[in-house]
Amino acid sequence: MADLIFTGFKEMLGQGLLDLAVEPVRCALLTSAYAPSADHAGLADAAAAETAGPGYAAGGQALSGLGWSVTGTKAALRADDPTWTEAAITARYALIYVARTVGSRVNPLLCLLDFGAERGVAGGTFTVRFDAAGVLTLE
Numbered sequence: 001m002a003d004l005i006f007t008g009f010k011e012m013l014g015q016g017l018l019d020l021a022v023e024p025v026r027c028a029l030l031t032s033a034y035a036p037s038a039d040h041a042g043l044a045d046a047a048a049a050e051t052a053g054p055g056y057a058a059g060g061q062a063l064s065g066l067g068w069s070v071t072g073t074k075a076a077l078r079a080d081d082p083t084w085t086e087a088a089i090t091a092r093y094a095l096i097y098v099a100r101t102v103g104s105r106v107n108p109l110l111c112l113l114d115f116g117a118e119r120g121v122a123g124g125t126f127t128v129r130f131d132a133a134g135v136l137t138l139e
Contacts, residue, residue, distance in 0.1 A: 002096075002111035002136035008041045009110045017102050020077055021067055024099040025110070027082045027128060028060030029091035032118055036093070043097050043107035055087025055126070059099070069134070076134030083127045090120035094128045096135060111136045 012018050034049035043059070050058060065080035082094075094113040102108050113128070113135075120126075 003114040004036055004038060004112040005136060006040060006109040006111065007038045008105060008108055012102055012105070012108060015103070018098065020098075020110075023066075025063045025066055025079070026060045026097055026099045027063055028095045028097065029056065029084075029089065029126075029128075030093040030095050031090060032092040034093055034095075036112055036114070040109055042105050042109060043095075045109070046095055051089045051091045053087065053089040054123075055084045056089045060095070062099070063096070063135075074133075074137050074139050076137045078134045079130060081127055081129050083125055085125050086123065087126045088122050089126055090118050091115070091126070092118050 028043065028046070029051040030046055030049045031051050034046055040046060052058070061082050061084070063079040063082060065078065067078050069076050069078055092115055094115070096110045096112070098108050098110065100107070
């Protein structure tokens with residue numbers, strides 16, 4: 001589940017600008033050089049800390065299996081776990097964003113998942129395992 005939900009995402013939801021079940025939502029990986037801030041608005045705010053290396057392309061990858069589920073009073077965005085194969089990368093965060101311009105925001109940020117420490121792989125598969133509750137939950 002998301003450790004940080006960006007303020008701009010909340011605003012875009014309130015304005016009815018997003019339908020995450022059909023948006024081009026992506027997951028980018030960031031190193032510990034990123035300083036999380038709820039006020040960051042677009043991918044450009046985090047791009048300097050994006051991981052790099054074999055098996056990883058700038059901008060991350062598109063999420064598949066996107067959809068919403070509702071349990072009681074909670075709505076959760078769900079997606080399949082993204083993987084990077086034959087990768088040699090290190091990351092501390094998974095950044096979820098929309099890969100298009102929404103209103104005046106270019107590649108707006110949705111949420112950030114913190115692994116708690118740098119994780120890496122050398123010539124293997126790097127997987128972001130989303131929480132069973134969802135990528136992000138709205139209560």
